[in-house]
Amino acid sequence: MIRLFxxxxxxxxxxxxxGGKELIQSGTVKCxxxxxxxxxxxxxxxxxxxxxxDWDKFDEINVERLNSxxxxxxxxxxxxxxxxxxxxxxxxxxxxxxxxxKKPIGLKFNDKGEAxxxxxxxxxxxxxxxxxxxxxxxxxxxxxxxxxx
Numbered sequence: 001m002i003r004l005f006x007x008x009x010x011x012x013x014x015x016x017x018x019g020g021k022e023l024i025q026s027g028t029v030k031c032x033x034x035x036x037x038x039x040x041x042x043x044x045x046x047x048x049x050x051x052x053x054d055w056d057k058f059d060e061i062n063v064e065r066l067n068s069x070x071x072x073x074x075x076x077x078x079x080x081x082x083x084x085x086x087x088x089x090x091x092x093x094x095x096x097x098x099x100x101x102k103k104p105i106g107l108k109f110n111d112k113g114e115a116x117x118x119x120x121x122x123x124x125x126x127x128x129x130x131x132x133x134x135x136x137x138x139x140x141x142x143x144x145x146x147x148x149x
Contacts, residue, residue, distance in 0.1 A: 003060045004052070004088075005095065005141040006081055007133045010073040013044055013081075014133030015051065017058075018141040026138050027051050028130035037073060045080045058088050062095035064140060101140055104147045 002024075007014040011033040016026040029051060031043040063078055086092060095101065099109040107119055113132060120127075120135045123142055129135050 001059045002055075002057070003062060003141065003144070004055075004058045004085065005137045005144070006061070006063045007137040007140060008063060008066065008077040008081065009133050010040065010077070012131045012133045013048065013077065014129075014131055014135065014137035015048070016134070016137040016141045017055070018145050021142075021145040023124065023127070023138055023141065026127075026129065026134050028134040030131070037076065040073075041076055041080050044077065045084050048081070049084050052085060052088070055088065058085070060091045060093060061085055061089045062093045062140065062144065064095045064101075064136070065097040095140055095144070098136075101143045105139060105143055107139075 001020060003018050005016045005018065011031060013029040014026070015029065017024045029044050029047040031040040031047075033040075035043070061081075063081055066078075082092060102109060102111060105119055105123070107115060116132060116135055116139070120129075120139060124138065127138070129138070
């Protein structure tokens with residue numbers, strides 16, 4: 001089973017592709033945080049499309065659930081993600097929130113930065129990522145692949 005995991009953000013978006021329990025590929029989509037929302041969405045859509053152009057189909061696409069009340073960009077970014085990769089799957093899922101997916105791998109809901117990096121380096125030594133969002137997309141895939149969901 002080939003699954004895509006996406007950790008959306010307003011300035012960068014991490015993505016990871018898993019085949020079963022194996023990390024196949026990952027990356028980060030970045031934009032200028034100072035740009036307007038429409039320019040950021042366009043830049044992210046263009047970059048995500050290019051990053052995934054070699055993949056024709058995914059068995060499942062998982063996008064992390066975000067709090068839309070405090071993160072209004074999340075609503076627009078999920079729509080953008082669906083428009084870019086929605087035709088590559090029949091199963092588009094909202095992945096559990098950080099509070100749900102972080103716990104089984106030893107993280108707390110608000111763990112960011114160094115805490116995430118320490119867990120990531122234990123699970124994926126030698127893998128270099130461009131952003132915390134990419135690490136979190138990989139950890140989402142790890143959690144799903146190893147603990148079910």
